[in-house]
Structures are given as structure tokens and as C-alpha cells.
Amino acid sequence: MKGTIAICLQDLVKTKFGEDNWETILVKSGLPKDLVIYAHHDIEDDVIMKVINSTCEVLNITLQQAADAFGEYWMNNYAPKKYFAFFTGDKTAKEFLLNMDKLHAKLTDKIENAKPPKFTYDDIDKNTLIMTYISSRNLEPIWIGLIKGVGKYFKENINIEKLSENKVKITFG
Numbered sequence: 001m002k003g004t005i006a007i008c009l010q011d012l013v014k015t016k017f018g019e020d021n022w023e024t025i026l027v028k029s030g031l032p033k034d035l036v037i038y039a040h041h042d043i044e045d046d047v048i049m050k051v052i053n054s055t056c057e058v059l060n061i062t063l064q065q066a067a068d069a070f071g072e073y074w075m076n077n078y079a080p081k082k083y084f085a086f087f088t089g090d091k092t093a094k095e096f097l098l099n100m101d102k103l104h105a106k107l108t109d110k111i112e113n114a115k116p117p118k119f120t121y122d123d124i125d126k127n128t129l130i131m132t133y134i135s136s137r138n139l140e141p142i143w144i145g146l147i148k149g150v151g152k153y154f155k156e157n158i159n160i161e162k163l164s165e166n167k168v169k170i171t172f173g
Contacts, residue, residue, distance in 0.1 A: 001048050001115075001137070004039040004082070012073040013055060021058055028054040039082075045137055064141050071145030075153040093154040094129055094172050097121075097147065117143070127173045133166045140166060 013022045023033035029050040037043070056066050080087045086103055090096040101119040117135035124130060133143045144160060147170060151158035159171040 001043050001045050002039065003037045003041045003043055006037045006043055006048060006051065007039055008074050008078040009051065009055065009070060010037060011078060012070060013059075015077075016069070016073075017059060025051060025054045025058050028058060064145070067141035067145030068148055069145070070142060071147070071149035072152055073149070074146060075149030080153075092172070093150045093156045093158055094126075094170075096150050096154065097129060097131060097170065098123065127171055129170045129172070130163070131168055131170060133168075135166075138165075144168065 010022055013025060026033050026035055029047070031047070031051070052063070052066060055061075056063055059066070061069075090099060098121060101121075115136075117133055117137070117139075120132045120134065122130035131147070133140060144162075147158070147160055147168070156172060161169040161171070163169055
């Protein structure tokens with residue numbers, strides 16, 4: 001996984017919960033408390049998962065609560081600053097979600113070792129989208145948190161119904 005995910009999590013924890021909690025999370029994960037993370041460096045998936053699990057323990061929250069906080073922070077704080085160009089075209093949450101597969105491909109096509117998730121869609125009607133997450137990483141809670149973050153970014157109420165481990169029905173409106 002690319003370091004940008006860890007940097008966003010670091011920013012979120014430091015901003016909302018304090019630097020001390022971030023250092024505790026790193027140490028609990030078996031990492032140095034002064035770890036420097038670089039956006040395009042590879043970080044092993046199991047290391048990121050240790051950090052996420054330690055975040056849940058230290059902050060006394062569930063994995064889905066952590067994923068929701070991450071998704072909201074990514075979409076409303078981190079990504080619009082780091083990836084500004086990708087936040088200018090879409091006018092609705094549904095448009096943004098329908099472009100996520102293309103966005104990941106464009107963003108990572110020149111990044112060595114990038115393995116972004118893939119998405120497929122069943123565009124049911126103007127208010128309903130079925131979205132499938134395809135990845136060996138099994139980060140469905142984070143994906144769902146990001147979908148919720150997209151809704152908040154576009155100031156839209158969205159409902160997410162889990163159809164299977166990697167498929168959701170999203171209702172807009």
C-alpha cells in the first residue's frame with residue numbers, strides 16, 4: 001500500500017486526537033514513534049493493518065468507526081488538497097463514485113508497484129447505484145467509510161446497504 005494512506009491516517013489522528021495518541025499507536029504497532037512516512041513509498045499491507053487496529057485500540061473505537069473517520073477526513077480534508085485536480089469535475093456524489101475506478105487508474109498509472117482497488121458498477125437509476133469493490137486487500141470497511149465521506153463532501157444524504165462482503169447498494173437523495 002502506498003504511504004499516502006498512512007500519512008492521511010497520521011494527519012487525522014494528530015489533528016483530531018493529538019500527537020501523543022499517534023505516537024502511542026505507532027509504538028503499539030511495533031513502529032518507532034518518530035516514524036517518517038513518504039507518500040509514494042510502499043508500506044506492507046499488514047503494517048498498515050497493525051496501525052489501523054492499534055488506532056482502534058488506542059482510541060477505543062470500532063474498525064468501522066475508524067474507517068468512517070478516515071473516509072470523511074480523506075474526502076473532506078486530505079485528498080482535496082493533495083489531489084485537487086480530481087475534485088473539480090464531478091458535481092454529485094454519484095458522479096464522483098462512478099469515476100472512482102478511472103480516478104484510481106489515472107492516479108496510479110505511473111506509480112511503481114501501485115495496486116489500487118478496482119470498482120464495477122450497476123447504474124440502476126438516477127438515485128441508485130450498485131458498486132462492487134475488487135481488491136485482494138479486503139479493506140471493505142475503509143471503502144464504505146470513503147463512500148460515506150463522498151456523501152459528506154458533496155453534502156448529500158446517501159444510504160449504503162451491504163449486499164455482500166464487496167458489494168453495496170448506494171441510494172442518493
